[in-house]
Amino acid sequence: MNLVLLGPPGGGKGTQAKRLMDKYGLVQLSTGDMLRAAVASGSDIGKKAKAVMDAGQLVSDDIVIGIIDDRLDQPDTKNGVIFDGFPRTVAQAEALDAMMAKKGKQLDFAIEIRVPDAPIVERITGRYTCAKCGAGYHDKFQQPKVAGTCDSCGGTEFTRRADDNAETVNKRLAAYHDQTAPLLPYYQAKGNYHLVDGTQDIAVVTTDLEVILGKAG
Numbered sequence: 001m002n003l004v005l006l007g008p009p010g011g012g013k014g015t016q017a018k019r020l021m022d023k024y025g026l027v028q029l030s031t032g033d034m035l036r037a038a039v040a041s042g043s044d045i046g047k048k049a050k051a052v053m054d055a056g057q058l059v060s061d062d063i064v065i066g067i068i069d070d071r072l073d074q075p076d077t078k079n080g081v082i083f084d085g086f087p088r089t090v091a092q093a094e095a096l097d098a099m100m101a102k103k104g105k106q107l108d109f110a111i112e113i114r115v116p117d118a119p120i121v122e123r124i125t126g127r128y129t130c131a132k133c134g135a136g137y138h139d140k141f142q143q144p145k146v147a148g149t150c151d152s153c154g155g156t157e158f159t160r161r162a163d164d165n166a167e168t169v170n171k172r173l174a175a176y177h178d179q180t181a182p183l184l185p186y187y188q189a190k191g192n193y194h195l196v197d198g199t200q201d202i203a204v205v206t207t208d209l210e211v212i213l214g215k216a217g
Contacts, residue, residue, distance in 0.1 A: 001080035007113035010124040017082045025079040031086045038067045065095045088179045110187035115198035124169045131157040
């Protein structure tokens with residue numbers, strides 16, 4: 001079973017991907033992680049990616065597809081994968097479909113976890129982490145049991161990401177909508193698109209995803 005999770009930054013894709021990985025034995029394929037791993041491995045495609053990145057340029061779709069191609073040949077992907085951060089454009093989606101078809105595979109589900117912009121801004125701008133152990137908290141949704149003290153390690157220093165501000169988040173959301181909007185009709189036409197309401201409780205979103213994945217095969 002192979003699927004792509006579509007959704008805005010801060011929309012809960014990472015949380016849900018982890019749950020699906022644990023339940024179905026899937027592997028989450030993050031393009032960023034795969035690029036770094038390919039460069040570190042010194043493979044042919046990794047050397048190409050490194051040269052482009054060292055030059056300060058964006059890695060081409062061909063290189064990313066090549067890295068995904070190599071990654072799908074590894075045995076841990078036999079139960080299926082969750083694509084994270086790819087595809088972002090129709091051209092990438094078409095290239096991914098063609099590459100998987102050559103391997104006798106297919107993308108079974110393209111699932112959009114939809115969350116309106118306003119809750120996303122609130123979610124992201126309220127995030128902070130323990131500077132000592134990295135445990136995550138939120139101004140509104142997940143505060144430490146004792147104010148100013150990390151539940152996990154007892155640390156008292158906390159940090160916020162510099163880009164977790166409203167202006168940057170709104171720019172990221174605008175880019176997401178611009179990139180993703182054309183993907184939705186593409187997958188709708190292929191018949192593998194599904195929509196999940198990402199504003200629900202985490203457990204309810206997980207249940208909705210499991211119902212969709214239960215249609216596999």
